[in-house]
Amino acid sequence: MKHNYIVSALLGLTAISHAEVTLPQVINSKMVLQRGVPAPIWGWADQGEKVTVQFAGQTKTTLPDANGKWMVKLDPLTASSESRVMTISGKNEHKLEDVLVGEVWLASGQSNMEWTFSQIVEAERTLAVSHKDNNLVRAFHVNQHVQSGVPLDDTVGMWKNCNDMVGASLHSVSAVGFFFAVELQKQLDVPVAILDSNWGGQRIDLFISKEGYESVGLPYRAHADNGDKKVVARRLNAMAHELQQAAKSADKGITRPVALNNVYGWANNGIYNAMIAPLAPYALKGAIWYQGESNRSDGQYFEKVKALSNGWSKAFNVKDIPLYQVQIAPYDYTRGANPKDSTLCNTIWSAQYRAAKEIPGVGVVAIHDTNINIQDIHPAHKLPVAQRLAAQALKNEYGKDVVTTGPSVASAQRTGDKVVVSFTDIGQGLTTNDGEAPSWFEISADGTNFVTADAALKGNTVELKSSQVKNPQFVRMGWVETAIPNLTDKNGWPVFSFAPIKVQ
8 A cells, every 4th residue: 555655664764774874965966075175975874884985086984983973074175077976885885976076155045045947037047047058056955844853964955957957947946046156157167066955934043053042142942852762753653653544544535634743843943953954064165145034123133143154154164154145125014004114124234234244254245226126025136146145255265356345334424514425345436326316315313203315426425415404413325124225336236225324
């Protein structure tokens, strides 16, 4: 009967044997290894079973530890687009085909990072498909949403080449992550891969390691019996029984509900435990992060970004891990009820800006100028997002001479009846992307009630005045969560929105 196979497989989870050399999903054919650093290769085997890893002229041998886990570290490798075989042998042998060496990045976040090619604008989708024969861009795709109360040894997923990602299906991997990898591969001329692990609609809290929580003093919450072998076995057996009854009914044409409980318990970082931790310590260069919508109103978002950085740095053995954030795009969260709402700005934007200034390795890119529709929380243009993230990586990690940021506010000075706003990080000079006067500049006498100012671009400054505010004390630009300011650098990067600053 069909249900016997289901039940047998489920019951088998309670007593996994290491009779043969076993590998995690991320150590597999089509993988890209990080160049220039010791690259960990790991798995499981019987006690006393010698495991040998052979690749690129190297041979590494080891024995499993007391828990049956083994690991070797390959000596630092140089980039190679040559398709090579890795052999891992013990009592049995694995031949991993088509292994490359280059650059590896983690791509993670909620739905805007998870968004696939089928959901973006047609021109970008066509561009993605044009890369279907590009063998130098790969992804390990964690292809199911799973959570766990404890860090798992393995996760669900597979390595994909470009044909798998854009040749076979457009519902495959992160569009932002893919375009990021394509841009790096084009500029660096080496193989590039992303570890693609996302879950739409989820808070940053779920992606942080326990060590990350502890590093900044945030409370880590988990069930006391998480990982208890007897509890796990009991849950698995209960689930097996329920599946068996449902399968028997299905054989008779009867459908019944099935409740599949979380076998390994609950923790407030369940996504990390099941979808990030099993990838570690795979060698990588850094991470890109597109998340924050679900944490709107979270006054601790800065601390959580810091915890994310600290935890991932430790898990992947990368000091001050490069972590490039996407500033969350403008969106009408109140559905028009509060057109001046600054909640997203005061919590997420401000935290992202602060993180980029204070946390080593962290950066942020603005995207409000990429044809945003404030009625759609999922911007349809993902290519410019990826290109800006890639620019930060290219300059900061690879020394490329590229633009990586737009201007930021420097000061606001009173000059007669005007306020003159100055900026830093000006590249080619200020302009507006629509040819109109600078928009979304507001002034206030009390720092609370803001009115739109008459703005004029004067060289690399903006002059403001308003008949409604005789004694302006504060200035802000675009500090409303539906605001799409038009001020940019002539190099095409937008000026960052800014919170109220004091007029000097």
